[in-house]
Amino acid sequence: MSSKLEEISGGTCAPKGFRCSGVSCGIKDPESDKLDLALIYSKYPTVGAAVFTQNEVAAAPVQLSSNYIKTTEPQAIIANSGNANACTGVIGTEHARRMAVLASRALGIKQRAVQVCSTGIIGVPLPIERIESKIPELVEGLEKDGGTAAEAIMTSDTKPKSYSVKLTINGEAIRIGAIAKGAGMINPHMATMLCFVTTDAAISKAEIVAATQDAVSASFNRISVDGDMSTNDTVVVMANHRAGNRPITRAGKGSKEFREALSHVMLNLAKKIVADGERVTKLVEVQVRGAASLIDAQRVARAVANSKLVKCSWNGNDPNWGRVIHAVGYSGARVKEQLIDIFFGGVAATRGGLATDTPLQDLVDVVKEREFTVGIDLNLGKGSYNIYTADLSPEYVEFNREEYALNRMKK
């Protein structure tokens, strides 16, 4: 079977039969015209899948959307930024439902076919009337080139994030498009992270669900910026069959290629999210191998990726393997100190738990790059895992300690 994957433009509008839009309704700031409400819509029937935050305190829209998708295929996604509609009690549930009602009426689809997402501040009631008044404009604005949707879901992101590809399998082309937002509070098992994916592939329900799980495990569950985990994280995937390809079924022909392409799309956005994390200056891939088990490899990767001291050292261009081996030691994984190898960008800093004679400057040259890998080989077994993370900068703390957080709460 021959297949080809190439990047194309268009984000969630790249696949056939999808339309997107974004408008400003003054949730972020009543005085500005910042975009803060997005809509993604398939004119045609779909099959879909979604993955939600594992935080026990889940926002109202997460509870609603996860409930809806159990019974009904998602044909539209409405998402606002500026307010998370989390910790808002009964009225929050009412507001989330109202968003679904408004979108479904305007689009002429079932209420339960609308996925609802919110991101932003916590504990403040959503200004639902502002959303309501902008629904006509939002729906009228639906277009094939709806690049504004990616902008409308941003919070502290510095730039909109979108990516799309064309996958050709045995001469049949399908398209996958996606937009995402991230910034702070990014931790494995989802974060204040939204990702919406569209595809025009003809694909079975079972396959889109399995492929989505796979792709999230390989991408969004492998990123970490600050070790916190949000109440609102959501990935929604919609497939509308418009490509006319021979349908892809679970473990059938084209399944492997489709899954790889979907993972590739999500990983592209996951890395963009880390690199655009709040006041981040470096994108670091922590690669663990030789662990006694997969679980142990994950423990080590997460301990290293979340260590404040390790992250600070990267910010200072410091190939500080002592802090890395510390984190390996307290990770909870089985380790033998005298077997641990640590690499920066493939250059060995320690072998068998001891410093190598690699010139320090060689290691510094790796760590001062904007992107590099930290490799850890426990030399115990076959467990391996990798995670994408970032440094910790003084500016991150400045940003997150700012009185602006306080000011926002006052609104």
Add this chain to the structure above:
Amino acid sequence: MSSKLEEISGGTCAPKGFRCSGVSCGIKDPESDKLDLALIYSKYPTVGAAVFTQNEVAAAPVQLSSNYIKTTEPQAIIANSGNANACTGVIGTEHARRMAVLASRALGIKQRAVQVCSTGIIGVPLPIERIESKIPELVEGLEKDGGTAAEAIMTSDTKPKSYSVKLTINGEAIRIGAIAKGAGMINPHMATMLCFVTTDAAISKAEIVAATQDAVSASFNRISVDGDMSTNDTVVVMANHRAGNRPITRAGKGSKEFREALSHVMLNLAKKIVADGERVTKLVEVQVRGAASLIDAQRVARAVANSKLVKCSWNGNDPNWGRVIHAVGYSGARVKEQLIDIFFGGVAATRGGLATDTPLQDLVDVVKEREFTVGIDLNLGKGSYNIYTADLSPEYVEFNREEYALNRMKK
């Protein structure tokens, strides 16, 4: 039974029959006369107990000392700062043993009666010859007023830490004295933290072991500065029976009072360690109650105490309960959002998962203090736990990203 506890001066020299000293041997800096080698010694036989780091990568002196104390009562502690003798392989083990040999010969006691501790940089061989040349001066300097020992174990601490009390039970006085060092990498289950405790109490071996475990659980295992865990943490307690009190036995008369006093001493130093953490501006007690179990209460306390976003908010005087409830949600504990109450200094910020109408200024007034409590009631059960932690400041990151870390590695 009547008992009285009062603070006295003298640190580890306060109890009868103990002598201490501190000298400079140029481990921290060959060009300065900073103290970096300490000795604590009982002229009389002792019973003792020790608790060590749970980091799988344990430094050479930790491995040595934990081995020695299994067979032999500790009669002396030798400790250097400036170099952790961790990740130093076979030569590290040799150096740790050499420190025990040198101290035991100079003091005329068994080699295995010496507890050896090191703290400082990792992965660099200990300059053992500098220690060797200063042993005579170290032993000659032993005195009743050896306040310099507390200074000689400091690393990035800004001040020496010591505390001592007199406990009077039914008219019989015993003394407990202690010194400690902390600063960075402070996490429950020990940190780059050393604490040496002396007491002249007559006490059984079983009781001193049990009392030490209790006191560490109630103090050093409840502090967290940056969530990292060191390779070198050690608490050593030595009791030399010189007070002439009626011996305290396990669960016997005076046991309760002694354990409370020992916990009190360790908690005093634990709090000093947090408050003197690297670039810390606030000491925060996180109090969890109403959890379904003790384990769940610990999970919630640790998730909140280690959340970077929560710590940043404290640094900005921001009573941001949204970030607290976030951390509660991802802690892994069973929680019901609609039952969660959150308090700052006893003032309710949320009830039943929703914001109260407490004026924001009232909450800000709490969080802008140098010390305050954050209370979390899950309203599910009887599990409770508390933990002492600190804010996260831009200066912490500046400090830990500094090229000085790199410079130190070059030595």
